[in-house]
Amino acid sequence: MDYVYGPGRNHLFVPGPVNIPEQVLRAMNRNNEDYRSPAIPAMTKTLLEDVKKIFKTTTGTPFLIPTTGTGAWESALTNTLSPGDRIVSFLIGQFSLLWIDQQQRLNFNVDVVESEWGRGADLDILESKLASDTAHTIKAICIVHNETATGVTNNLATVRKILDAYQHPALLLVDGVSSICALDFRMDEWRVDVALTGSQKALSLPTGLGIVCASAKALEASKTAKSVRVFFDWNDYLKFYKLGTYWPYTPSIQLLYGLRAALDLIFEEGLDDVILRHNRLGTATRLAVKAWGLKNCTQKEEWYSDTVTAVVVPPYIDSSEIVKRAWKRYNLSLGLGLNKVAGKVFRIGHLGHLNELQLLGCLAGVEMILKDVGYPVKLGSGVAAASAYLQNNIPLIPSRI
């Protein structure tokens, strides 16, 4: 039952799904339970309360939907918007592209703002669109916090500032799939209206939970939104929240206990320390890329992503060969370049339950692979650059001092 066994542990450095902590695997190692017993609602109540913390919201309403990120997108859109509604949406890579594709198929009027892949959302254009939209025809701004395909982090604080500058009432819908629990995300402060993530990303769970959080304004919008929805309808959840039974349909018992464990670990480490750890991992990776003499797909420092780094390879190398070789020879899983950057970049995911020595093992592997495929890397150079930084920055583990 194990396909393509390789000795030792698989080095999982795709930007999701990510490594699951043993504590979470343990919590999920259990038989099914009756979700209508008093136990599951009692636990669900704590989960809904605690999950708000990862969004940094006290006023939002969370939904734990048995779906993936794609379903969470759909939930965000169909509950707040009506067919034909005008949306401003930023295309900056494969995942924003897929979301836009969904928006179009759901019959919204999508005003696409495209950037070169490797650049962030063009907020100047946003500004001009808002400026000219005195009639408030724009109903929502859709933006990925972190574009997983290119390793670009958008500046949501600025988006909020622009919206505020024009006192524009558009909803702010944010894909936080590869950011929440890893990057600094502030739902309340930035007045995000819908934020969402998937369990298999920085929460370090298996796939299966689309975690969506709605502001009061988003909930209000859902009362008049005419998009057809049933499975993804927030109202069904809200009805059961009121009843205190919480679930309109069967949840995964295992994922609930897993989420409990995942949140406990995050709170034990401290969410802000988790975010700092991701910053260390991202910085170290970028230093290695630089030491190798390679380019980061992300064009400016302001967009650098602490959860994924897309590395540009020289034109004479096919980046998919690097990914293949990583898997075939080193038991290392790297991310492919997708769509426009296929063959041109490979991606190192550095999010979730991961520490610095795991990353250094990966970087050492990438160096060997680069050499394998004919790139004249100096072995050890990336590790040295990353280590020099890390050795000055890794804190002691608090529980072990």
Add this chain to the structure above:
Amino acid sequence: MDYVYGPGRNHLFVPGPVNIPEQVLRAMNRNNEDYRSPAIPAMTKTLLEDVKKIFKTTTGTPFLIPTTGTGAWESALTNTLSPGDRIVSFLIGQFSLLWIDQQQRLNFNVDVVESEWGRGADLDILESKLASDTAHTIKAICIVHNETATGVTNNLATVRKILDAYQHPALLLVDGVSSICALDFRMDEWRVDVALTGSQKALSLPTGLGIVCASAKALEASKTAKSVRVFFDWNDYLKFYKLGTYWPYTPSIQLLYGLRAALDLIFEEGLDDVILRHNRLGTATRLAVKAWGLKNCTQKEEWYSDTVTAVVVPPYIDSSEIVKRAWKRYNLSLGLGLNKVAGKVFRIGHLGHLNELQLLGCLAGVEMILKDVGYPVKLGSGVAAASAYLQNNIPLIPSRI
């Protein structure tokens, strides 16, 4: 992390989620993996091939959707039908009611055929509707194979016969949530167009997979169906099937390995022997109910369900007290009466990974609870009746002969 601990094993007799075999728990006890590596598509291919067997189809196309039964319903409807389409749908209990509610909210024109709860679908009315529908305005027949709320199994072979008698082209959409892998279900023979189940039912997995199988005719219908859909769109799957990468979005690695293990166990026991085992469990339960002097909610033998038995309690007893007491005193999880039969019935689920002695332990528990709540049951009577039948009918375990 364990809420409301009770000594010994929980006796899980709700009609889903059901007991997970240790083999499946083991298979799922694993870290995440890159689903774009060659390993996952290779496994997916075998899963898609093998999952067809539980539908008894060779020509159907299966979809393993990261969702629940409710999502599988939506997938079946939105991929084959257009808003306004006329559907004949049978209301015979809470789950058919919920499906009908979904059908209405998805803007179909639902022609509801209601039966008294405890009776099967009224096929005479179906016949008259088809007879008068010479214009073929009816686009689909929606029917639950087994109504989980009342323990009623509909006769799908007869549905097919009636459709054929009138040479009616309506699609036949079947909810097999509490039937497939437990009751005799024959997709190809009955020319079912869409059949669906959820992983947490007779497959004995955690919740999280909506398993949908579409006939060629259903796939054809999907080409013109105008219902808006993205997450549930079969086309996205079909596109990735062709690419050989299989997944339009991230699957749960754990559920894939779990499904592999679950199918392997079912095939090792033999699907027909699994169905026979469910028949033994159902028969034994019904004999016990009769011995207790209680009524089966199911009004006629032809509708008896081998996966769940809804037991009618005397008017002076509140059936929800039985369910509460089962949980509070005996670590036994029974199903509540829902909606119209709330307080009037309790339900014994006897599906999935379950054997006869487990059931007898449950029946012994129910006897004590009946006495607890003031019903003058003769202790041991139900167990005796069930045992007398089982002792003559349990086969030797083939691997142990």
Add this chain to the structure above:
Amino acid sequence: MDYVYGPGRNHLFVPGPVNIPEQVLRAMNRNNEDYRSPAIPAMTKTLLEDVKKIFKTTTGTPFLIPTTGTGAWESALTNTLSPGDRIVSFLIGQFSLLWIDQQQRLNFNVDVVESEWGRGADLDILESKLASDTAHTIKAICIVHNETATGVTNNLATVRKILDAYQHPALLLVDGVSSICALDFRMDEWRVDVALTGSQKALSLPTGLGIVCASAKALEASKTAKSVRVFFDWNDYLKFYKLGTYWPYTPSIQLLYGLRAALDLIFEEGLDDVILRHNRLGTATRLAVKAWGLKNCTQKEEWYSDTVTAVVVPPYIDSSEIVKRAWKRYNLSLGLGLNKVAGKVFRIGHLGHLNELQLLGCLAGVEMILKDVGYPVKLGSGVAAASAYLQNNIPLIPSRI
């Protein structure tokens, strides 16, 4: 990797190894760790403190030895006695026989006091031996608290009274393998000098820990005991206790975490409530045996065991056929009759992580098997008798009230 698969859950009713709680399986589902890190000694310290509670001792010194019950026996003997030492030892069944065999092979002078199998230790003979031993040649009394082969519980309080009556200084060494954590055992009150159990018995863990507890008098004896020992030498443990590193050789990390979880569950339920639960399970089983018209191998009520019942079958039945049939047809594991009672008794183990409905499932199974092999049992009779008692005696689950 699963041999001889049968559908549904195996009903494990041998008197050990017993069912492991899911909580314990989860706790053990982990990678190895460095046992010389600060974490393992910290945990070990709590384990050594808490494990004393299951012996009801505050003054004893516990040892968690990576071995089985047989090794724990050897540890008890070799640390306290010298070759040639006179021991009074009671032979009342297969396990006391095996211990005596060990005592003889370790070159002690074993004064065997034999009882008919099914009877308890003959304490009159003990009394007469002590009375005549004014020279105190008897160095130790070796006795099983509960003889697993016959389901006989000896009265240790009386043993202590007799020793005290003669002010005899002999050490009191007790095999508590099938008693501790299930029967009322009071190390301090009865001044037991060495008590021992194995992890796979009422603690409900996998096999692998021999848990031995020594009184101050036993530790004193160990200073002069001349039996050769290294692996089992308490001194090596005591040396590492002093160092605070606790382990003279590598422990099983998994069993340590498992023991932590097992103790936590026992303390959550309450040790005295655990003992009461075993009394209910034992009583219910005996009532069933009586209702079946069969004899308990245990000849008098004073020796009834609440952890295992040996059931005598009529002469025309081979009890091993019952055990075989249980396994081959009902996925039920019963205990064989051993040695003198081979073919004559089968055993129902009812210890460890087990509740009443599990037991009733087993009893229902035994009824069918009895009928299978030609014994004219009235189906349901045993379950009825057990249920009538249990329905009046099962408490509510405290955490669920």
Add this chain to the structure above:
Amino acid sequence: MDYVYGPGRNHLFVPGPVNIPEQVLRAMNRNNEDYRSPAIPAMTKTLLEDVKKIFKTTTGTPFLIPTTGTGAWESALTNTLSPGDRIVSFLIGQFSLLWIDQQQRLNFNVDVVESEWGRGADLDILESKLASDTAHTIKAICIVHNETATGVTNNLATVRKILDAYQHPALLLVDGVSSICALDFRMDEWRVDVALTGSQKALSLPTGLGIVCASAKALEASKTAKSVRVFFDWNDYLKFYKLGTYWPYTPSIQLLYGLRAALDLIFEEGLDDVILRHNRLGTATRLAVKAWGLKNCTQKEEWYSDTVTAVVVPPYIDSSEIVKRAWKRYNLSLGLGLNKVAGKVFRIGHLGHLNELQLLGCLAGVEMILKDVGYPVKLGSGVAAASAYLQNNIPLIPSRI
């Protein structure tokens, strides 16, 4: 229940216990079973057959004893020797010292041949002792194949040659605890009489199985060996082997299934390829040590160990600070220097289920720690040296080609 949590995965580089493959954890994640059912003997039979392969013997008789390496030592000695027997035993580090201590406490006449720690067994002295022992007073040669404390591998082929040269009949007893399944070990070819290992070493299981293999000559010796033994007595095993029930006392069901999985993985990779992988890991580690400008505790290349490297630190550094810091800051577990080399060396274990990138992560960590403690290491230097070698030597993973 998790002590001293640190983010990400613990990097386990002590020379045992080692990392357990997920496949093995899965196999062990199971309830207890009746070990007297037909299933367990059937599995045991395959285990006994297959475990011989890791010793490279076809004629040996294996014993799977529920104990640790210390117990396996005792089993090897007490089954083959009598008190007073003369043994030649080599003291080259802490583990050979502990074995010698055991030999002395078991009352053998131990002729200790000491080497400086960091050197191998002095085979010249062996030769001279054998030469002068024409009376064959030496009954056994006891030698560790690999001294875990210093990272020294002894040359067993030479030991055999010397014994043969003098046609000396002494038994050859080998501690293979940190060698078997990792280093080239050839029981039959070298005519080793007793070889032994522990499950938590290169087999990559939890602690709990002492695996001992005896030659025909050793079995013959056991018939007359007068050392007192019961728990460790091979005869009890041999008796149950003949009966086909295999177990004189309760085995750990979980470890048996775990052993099955561990052997399957080793055979899938190929034992010789496993050994080659260890050679790569050892070589890479030594190259890193050299690049750091540090000394290997092992004094000559002929003794280099492929399972553990003891690294000598400069006099101004306390090696235990390195180990502490590794754990406190980097979630890295290294081995302490023991006894004579305490404070002077730290140890990197590189055995068991481990691959090259895991090792490189560890080496990168060691570099940072060396810097932390004031050693002027060039960051990246060790990783570069190791990578340069590995990049030329890692084979493709056969299942993935």
